[in-house]
Amino acid sequence: MVRLVLVLGDQLSPELSALAEADRDRDVVVMAEVRGEAGTPKHHPKKIALIFAAMRKFAARLQDEGWTVDYARLEDPANAQNISGELLRRAEARGAKEVLATTPGDWRLIEMLDDHPLRVTRLPDTRFIATEAEFRTWAKDRKSLRMEWFYREMRRKTGILMDGDTPAGGQWNFDKENRKPPRDDLFRPEPPVFAPDPITEAVLDLVEANFSDHFGDLRPFGFPTTHEDAERAARDFIDNRLEQFGTYQDAMLTGADFLYHSVLSPALNIGLLDPLALCKMAEEAYRAGRVPINSAEGFIRQILGWREYVRGIWALDGPGYMERNVLRHDRALPWLYWGGETRMACMADVVRATRENAYAHHIQRLMITGNFALIAGLDPAQVQDWYLRVYADAFEWVEAPNVVGMSLFADGGMLASKPYASSGSYIDRMSDYCGTCPYDVKRRTGDDACPFNSLYWAFLHRHADRFSSNPRMSPIMATWRRMSASDREDILYSAQTFLEKLDRGEPV
Known part of the structure; x- marks a missing residue:
């Protein structure tokens, strides 16, 4: 009997386990563009366009390879507009009672499949290395x-950057070499832009007509939407930007939205690239002497280490992980995250880049928008929702641990050994934002003082009981205690005044 083979919009891999288990001559692939996924939450228009265009092209590839594909476009009148309904509709039409599905990276969809009226065989997602x-x-x-x-275990398992039992270069981690601040004269090679073909143009028109009320700019659009284009983008990064990636991966410059970053995560996370193949490309460049080891290792660690690790945390802890809020933060997400007026140059630039590109690099996410959310006490659920909406590479399995654990310390230290909180001094050191900002990064108090300064110390004050016993935080807490009572009072007053303006919706 025919079986349905579900392929989701972030599962566009020829090696997908559901496809590997299926019979090409008998089974039917089901793919669907549905409002239930595109509109809940309201994803960035570029993200929707990337997924729909890549889905249409992958479906055509499967058909060329001999698969039967039942594909529902968003505008199809019969489209159920949700994945469960599409499976039921196709099952009735095909006389199918069984579904083969690769485990989604979203607990809501996992639960839907596990409770589905059809018999669903849920297979592991073998596209991950661990x-x-x-x-x-x-x-x-x-x-x-x-x-x-965990990263060291992955290095041993794969042999990537290993010389026998010894890590290449004599050490596992070259992160100390990867923290240089930016220079104004940095050469800024842009990642390749892939001009929309007729299929992508049709998708752009569709998204414009149906999702124009979503946050974000749809055009110009230049993401790769096929495996071939994604592989060209990967090769361009290896050849033109990886050499300096490690050294300047934490640097931030106003208006320089990409610097030496790969911008491959959107293609990687929907299945257009293979993570192990990317690691091998970077290793090959190092072995050939084209890039230094700190850059190759830094890039490989992001994939083989961090990407695999956060997926493991997400799978290990279950759906309850997203609800963690050990710091009990509950402030509503302010309008400035949606482009509202702000005097903070760093926040304004990162939100602008996010709106225009559906992308910001990891330090902008962690130390600007994430850091502000942490020290301002924003509700983790609302912050998660924002990140999931606005970034083209954001899917629950990768977004939740990065936000709950890394950015907000809402899991109490399960993922990070310390909160990634900082005052304006870190931003000043690693960017040029403070040079043009109306706020004074050197001041802690007063209307013109950098808000990150007072918010940082007020955050530590609020959670002094928790952080004083943290070995990595205790020296900082001791610094706070050594301040005079009047200085501490002034800092807390400045922070409270700023937060009250934020709560009233006034520009800050």
Whole structure:
């Protein structure tokens, strides 16, 4: 009997486990553009366009390879506009009772499949380098789940950047060499732009007609939407930007939205690139002497280490992870995250880049928008919702641990050993934002003082009981205690005054 083979919009891989298990001559692939996924939450128009265009092209590829594909376009009158309904509709039409599905990276969809009226065989997502079982075994009985130790296991497993049993270059991690601040004269090679073909243009028109009320600019659009274009983008990064990537991966410059970053995560996270192949490309460039080891290792660590690790955390802890809020932060997400007026040059530039590109690099997300959300006490659920909406590479499995654990410390230290909170001094050191900002990064108090300064110390004050016993935070807490009572009072007053303006919706 015919079976349905579900392929979701972030599962566009020829090696997908559901396809590998299926019979090409008998089974039917089901793909669907549905409002239930595109509009809940209201995703960035560029993200929707990327997924729909890539889906249409992948469906055509499967058909060329001999698969039967039942594909529902958004405008199809019979489209149920949700994945469950599309499976039922196609099952009735095909006389199918069974579905093959690769496990989604979203607990809501997992639960939908597990409770579906049809018989669903849910297969592991084998596109990750570490299986969920491997991560559970690694995590079992550990007092702390630090990424560095998991990363080393992945290096040993794959042999990437290994010389026998020894890490290439004599050490596992070259992060100390990857923290240089930017220079104004940095050469800024742009990532390649892929001009929309007729298929993508049709999708852009569709998205413009149906999702124009979503935050973000749809055009210009230049993401790769095929495996071939994504591989060209990867090769361009290896050849033109990887050499300096490591050194300047934490740097930020106004208006320089990409610097030396790969911008490959959107293509990687929807299945247009293979993570292990990317790591091998970077290693090959290092072995050939084209890039230094700090850059190759830094890039590989983002994929083989961090990407695999956060997916493991998401799978290990279940859907309850997204609800964690150990710091009990509950402030509403302010309008400035949606482009509202702000005097803060760093926040304004990152939100602008996010609106225009559906992308911001990892330090902008962690140390600007994430740092502000942490020290201002924003509600983790609302912050998660924002990140999931606005970034083309954001899917629950990767977004939730990065926001809940890394940015907001809302999991209480399960993922990070310390909160990634900072005053304006870090931003000043690693960017040029402060040079043009109306706020004075050197001042802690007063109307013209950098808000990050007072918010940072007020955040530490609020959670002094928790952080004083943290070995990595105790020296900072001691600094706070050594300040005079009047200085502490002035700082807390400045922070409170700023937050009250924020709560009233006034420009800050």
